[in-house]
Amino acid sequence: MYRKQIKVLDCSIRDGGLINNYQFTMDFVKAIYRASCDSGIDYIEIGKKLCESDEYTREKYGRWNFCDEEDLKQVVSSHKCENPPVLAVMLDVDRVDVKSLLPADQSVVGMVRIACYVPDIDKGLDLVKRTKDLGYETTINIMASSAVIETELIEALQQVNEATEVDYLYLVDSYGAFYSEQVTSYLKLYKEHAPNKELGFHAHNNQQLAFSNTQQAIIDGVNLLDATINGIGRGAGNCNLELLLNFLKNPKFDVRPIYKVIQEHMVPLRKKIEWGFNDIYGISGHLNHHPREAMKQRANAETKDNCYDFLIDSTAD
Amino acid sequence: MYRKQIKVLDCSIRDGGLINNYQFTMDFVKAIYRASCDSGIDYIEIGKKLCESDEYTREKYGRWNFCDEEDLKQVVSSHKCENPPVLAVMLDVDRVDVKSLLPADQSVVGMVRIACYVPDIDKGLDLVKRTKDLGYETTINIMASSAVIETELIEALQQVNEATEVDYLYLVDSYGAFYSEQVTSYLKLYKEHAPNKELGFHAHNNQQLAFSNTQQAIIDGVNLLDATINGIGRGAGNCNLELLLNFLKNPKFDVRPIYKVIQEHMVPLRKKIEWGFNDIYGISGHLNHHPREAMKQRANAETKDNCYDFLIDSTAD
Numbered sequence: 001m002y003r004k005q006i007k008v009l010d011c012s013i014r015d016g017g018l019i020n021n022y023q024f025t026m027d028f029v030k031a032i033y034r035a036s037c038d039s040g041i042d043y044i045e046i047g048k049k050l051c052e053s054d055e056y057t058r059e060k061y062g063r064w065n066f067c068d069e070e071d072l073k074q075v076v077s078s079h080k081c082e083n084p085p086v087l088a089v090m091l092d093v094d095r096v097d098v099k100s101l102l103p104a105d106q107s108v109v110g111m112v113r114i115a116c117y118v119p120d121i122d123k124g125l126d127l128v129k130r131t132k133d134l135g136y137e138t139t140i141n142i143m144a145s146s147a148v149i150e151t152e153l154i155e156a157l158q159q160v161n162e163a164t165e166v167d168y169l170y171l172v173d174s175y176g177a178f179y180s181e182q183v184t185s186y187l188k189l190y191k192e193h194a195p196n197k198e199l200g201f202h203a204h205n206n207q208q209l210a211f212s213n214t215q216q217a218i219i220d221g222v223n224l225l226d227a228t229i230n231g232i233g234r235g236a237g238n239c240n241l242e243l244l245l246n247f248l249k250n251p252k253f254d255v256r257p258i259y260k261v262i263q264e265h266m267v268p269l270r271k272k273i274e275w276g277f278n279d280i281y282g283i284s285g286h287l288n289h290h291p292r293e294a295m296k297q298r299a300n301a302e303t304k305d306n307c308y309d310f311l312i313d314s315t316a317d
Numbered sequence: 318m319y320r321k322q323i324k325v326l327d328c329s330i331r332d333g334g335l336i337n338n339y340q341f342t343m344d345f346v347k348a349i350y351r352a353s354c355d356s357g358i359d360y361i362e363i364g365k366k367l368c369e370s371d372e373y374t375r376e377k378y379g380r381w382n383f384c385d386e387e388d389l390k391q392v393v394s395s396h397k398c399e400n401p402p403v404l405a406v407m408l409d410v411d412r413v414d415v416k417s418l419l420p421a422d423q424s425v426v427g428m429v430r431i432a433c434y435v436p437d438i439d440k441g442l443d444l445v446k447r448t449k450d451l452g453y454e455t456t457i458n459i460m461a462s463s464a465v466i467e468t469e470l471i472e473a474l475q476q477v478n479e480a481t482e483v484d485y486l487y488l489v490d491s492y493g494a495f496y497s498e499q500v501t502s503y504l505k506l507y508k509e510h511a512p513n514k515e516l517g518f519h520a521h522n523n524q525q526l527a528f529s530n531t532q533q534a535i536i537d538g539v540n541l542l543d544a545t546i547n548g549i550g551r552g553a554g555n556c557n558l559e560l561l562l563n564f565l566k567n568p569k570f571d572v573r574p575i576y577k578v579i580q581e582h583m584v585p586l587r588k589k590i591e592w593g594f595n596d597i598y599g600i601s602g603h604l605n606h607h608p609r610e611a612m613k614q615r616a617n618a619e620t621k622d623n624c625y626d627f628l629i630d631s632t633a634d
Contacts (some may be wrong), residue, residue: 179532179564180497180529180532180533205525207528207560207563208522208525208527208528208529208557208560208594209528209529210525211524211525211526211529212497212525212526212528212529212530213529215496215497216497230596240525240599242596242599243524243525243599243603246524246599246603247496255628256625256628256629259596259600259624259625259628260625262596262624262625263622263623263624263625263626264625267622277525277594279547279559279576279579282557282559282560282563283576286560286563305580305584306580307576307579307580308573308576308577308579308580308581309580311572311573311576312573
């Protein structure tokens, strides 16, 4: 028996773009979109909506960091299906110009997700309100919750609870630090202090737990689940969408188009860019550290597998 | 707080040997033994104890498939530590000559594990009794429990429960098919029908769930946990020992020697032989299939990543 309320969000392009500065080709993005359509996914997040500037150029930062309406229209019009997924984009606090957003009824985008850290919660909620005013479905994704002092997190959750413009509140395991018991205890906190909100969950796979933690989130009542094809995503990557669809019993999902796009598009991509579990990310996740040091280690071809050295360096007094 | 009763068994060499026909060098096995000693592991399984024959030769099947006392002594004497792990070997029903086993007090081996399928449970229990008579600590590892008709499994469990010579009864997820809810439901069955027995758990990582399922087994009361360094093992491999030690809070364990042997010995080995999660094993685990077809697929360099083809072939009527 499946739970009808559960929805799946494919953020392959948005989280995967963090690896290659959003330099995916139009054909690749169209293929991912097609797979999401045909497999019955509920939402697909195509990228971010940064503010273009001298520093943040389209050439350097890739077109899926900006998600111009014309690019998105090209993707959406490339494949027709009966129940297409809702298109989502992500906004980062302080790096967005809301004025560049069209009203929702003039855009192919249906959902805007706001990513923010706890100290930026007021800025984040302001963005949520302004995007909701434009007619979008909204989420607020509180990042790095595992590294926040609990009283500050609780205050943020209470603010989110009062903000009627927030449709979904996300628990995000940015550092891949959670065991299932932490998923449960954080979600208990979220439900206690933001009881008005539907919840979402976004995992990272540092300790090979993205998929199992997503299952725990389901058990604990979360109804919006992030996943990516082949687990593509920053560092250790995310919950594998194909494994999640295998697990969910909802007959509206069909995993075959996902395996098809893996075989045809992800396998070649895996030869060019790296993501997924390895020893270095495992240590980083266990230590509840931001992945930046682990990513540096992995970027050095000579020392990338020196996990013992990395452990000693990471735990030095 | 940790649970004092929990013990960890490192079966890196025994399960890893299934990949390379037990052709590990003596130096490699010594390095693994040293790491297990220094990290406080409770048991280390060095290999199998097959019966040598014209068909099963030491040259072809590797010395750790036979575990001669002299080889084991070389390993054990290579590193002194205060509390060395108990040495274990595995016996396969029908491929062992018990007469070749020394009495335990004349051997460096302390534990003998019997692997058997449900239809062979009588043969398995006979082997347990004969090894217990020789003075060994014993386990019975019922393989492929996910593919057995429940009434037959229950009958086997009841027999094990009555066999006083069995020290540990293992739940084995041979096909990597379990989600955490199945770990719980199988263990409930095991506890109901074999209440006299201490339980062990052996996971496979087909769906990236070996580590999380091992955590679930801990929650459900299992006290003997199999794991392997870097997850080395047949097909998708096993629960990563280093992740498990990070999770367990028992101060007797030290993960650093494990990361050291990974850096120095496992990283080079990973360039020669393959193990661990990939799409093919994920599909095989989800379908609750024996990994033999998946291993065949992975052995073909041209088609090893053709996961869509593999899914279609594996689910054809």
